[in-house]
Amino acid sequence: MNLDATKLSELDAFMAETAHKTNSHSYVIAVLHKAQQLFGYLPREAMDYIAHAMNIPTAHIWGVATFYHFFNLKPVGKHPVSVCMGTACYVKGAKLVLDAIKEELRITIGETTEDGIFTLQETRCIGACGLAPVMMVGDKIYGDITPKKAVKVLAQIRKETV
Numbered sequence: 001m002n003l004d005a006t007k008l009s010e011l012d013a014f015m016a017e018t019a020h021k022t023n024s025h026s027y028v029i030a031v032l033h034k035a036q037q038l039f040g041y042l043p044r045e046a047m048d049y050i051a052h053a054m055n056i057p058t059a060h061i062w063g064v065a066t067f068y069h070f071f072n073l074k075p076v077g078k079h080p081v082s083v084c085m086g087t088a089c090y091v092k093g094a095k096l097v098l099d100a101i102k103e104e105l106r107i108t109i110g111e112t113t114e115d116g117i118f119t120l121q122e123t124r125c126i127g128a129c130g131l132a133p134v135m136m137v138g139d140k141i142y143g144d145i146t147p148k149k150a151v152k153v154l155a156q157i158r159k160e161t162v
């Protein structure tokens, strides 16, 4: 994969601008965030590029990128779907919701539907336990979700996206 030159210059500018502002670890995180924002995920080439530019071993960049769940190492769909698997959601049936979504979309955690519309993720508590169980599609939270409601919401979103 060849990385877009305009996006790389933007990444360069970001690295130059923030290099002296943060400590090394949070600087790496900030740069990875910027790269993910530019490319939609973290392509291997982008991580190699950052490692080279920052003079840090690629293994360290990979370590950070794989440690934090908010970094995507594969391309993601237009709508990230996540089901909270925190305790409150889990005891109220989140697993059943997740299973229904997997079956409906025919993908598992970390995968993207063939049409590129949905990427399925699971998340820990998002702080909306009063609404448990909770599903998120992009930034939108769906509370008191049931397997049936989840499938209906996704069908509606797919209809509006196609």
Ligand code: FES
Pocket (backbone or CB within 6 Å): 084, 085, 086, 087, 088, 089, 090, 124, 125, 126, 127, 128, 129, 130, 132, 134
């Ligand atoms: S456990 Fe799901 S929002 Fe808190």
